[in-house]
Amino acid sequence: MSPEKHADELLARIRVHGAIPRHVAIIMDGNGRWARERLLPRPLGHRSGMQSVRAVVKGALALGVEWLSLFAFSQENWQRPATEVGALMSLLEEYIAREVDELREKGVRVRVLGDLERLTPAAAAAVDRVIRDTAHNDRLTLNLFISYGSRAEIVRAARLLARDVAEGRMSPDDIDEEAIAARLYTADCPDPDLLIRTSGELRVSNFLLWQIAYTELYISDVLWPDFGRRELYEAVLAFQGRERRFGRVSA
Numbered sequence: 596m597s598p599e600k601h602a603d604e605l606l607a608r609i610r611v612h613g614a615i616p617r618h619v620a621i622i623m624d625g626n627g628r629w630a631r632e633r634l635l636p637r638p639l640g641h642r643s644g645m646q647s648v649r650a651v652v653k654g655a656l657a658l659g660v661e662w663l664s665l666f667a668f669s670q671e672n673w674q675r676p677a678t679e680v681g682a683l684m685s686l687l688e689e690y691i692a693r694e695v696d697e698l699r700e701k702g703v704r705v706r707v708l709g710d711l712e713r714l715t716p717a718a719a720a721a722v723d724r725v726i727r728d729t730a731h732n733d734r735l736t737l738n739l740f741i742s743y744g745s746r747a748e749i750v751r752a753a754r755l756l757a758r759d760v761a762e763g764r765m766s767p768d769d770i771d772e773e774a775i776a777a778r779l780y781t782a783d784c785p786d787p788d789l790l791i792r793t794s795g796e797l798r799v800s801n802f803l804l805w806q807i808a809y810t811e812l813y814i815s816d817v818l819w820p821d822f823g824r825r826e827l828y829e830a831v832l833a834f835q836g837r838e839r840r841f842g843r844v845s846a
């Protein structure tokens with residue numbers, strides 16, 4: 596069976612079950628290992644990973660997922676060699692230039708979450724463009740996490756709260772979970788239902804620490820450039836087999 600046909604068959608099985616995660620988050624990992632296995636430079640692994648982004652966006656649209664969050668570049672990734680960081684920034688520009696029209700036409704709203712002040716001017720301009728050009732869409736929201744670290748996001752929320760208290764807009768007793776969540780980059784989106792990490796690593800690497808309190812985790816051994824629609828659907832089928840209890844007793 597062709598990979599496309601296999602993917603369609605998995606999609607049909609998902610539909611029979613019915614429960615679709617509203618928000619899927621993915622830690623896209625393994626580009627470097629994918630390149631190394633082929634004796635290629637790491638940036639070529641990242642370039643191949645762009646195809647996987649295309650494929651999962653297509654898969655998410657077919658599923659009817661409302662929110663897709665992709666971890667593309669972490670705050671800690673700035674410590675990588677300048678050549679690799681430069682290649683990743685150029686790929687971000689290239690991805691936006693190539694995909695913006697199709698994303699707009701398919702009803703995808705793109706947002707970019709993270710410390711964007713550190714982006715190169717060209718990458719920042721591309722980011723502004725895709726956000727502006729897709730802002731009116733509402734079929735799928737694609738959250739691209741770039742220059743993002745979850746602890747830094749929580750520190751930022753704490754500072755915003757401290758400022759509100761110091762300037763008299765709020766009392767310390769008003770600080771609750773909602774007040775913190777409202778000051779995260781993800782303020783207006785539901786917590787992820789499903790978090791996928793590729794390349795077999797069993798860690799969260801500073802992604803959405805607050806937001807994944809009750810998220811279902813799925814680790815795929817597939818390296819990101821080999822991840823596609825079929826692998827996304829396999830993760831969703833696994834999700835459909837989970838029982839989410841949120842600390843309560845089973846139904």
Ligand code: IPE
Binds near residue numbers: 625668669672794
């Ligand atoms: C994920 O692939 C992409 C980024 C973190 C930018 P890696 O570059 O981490 O690939 P591995 O983990 O070294 O294989």
Ligand code: IPE
Binds near residue numbers: 622623668669672800
């Ligand atoms: C996490 O992958 C960050 C992204 C996928 C963007 P890393 O490759 O940076 O994480 P570690 O270093 O293996 O924990």
Ligand code: MG
Binds near residue numbers: 624625626
């Ligand atoms: Mg990695």
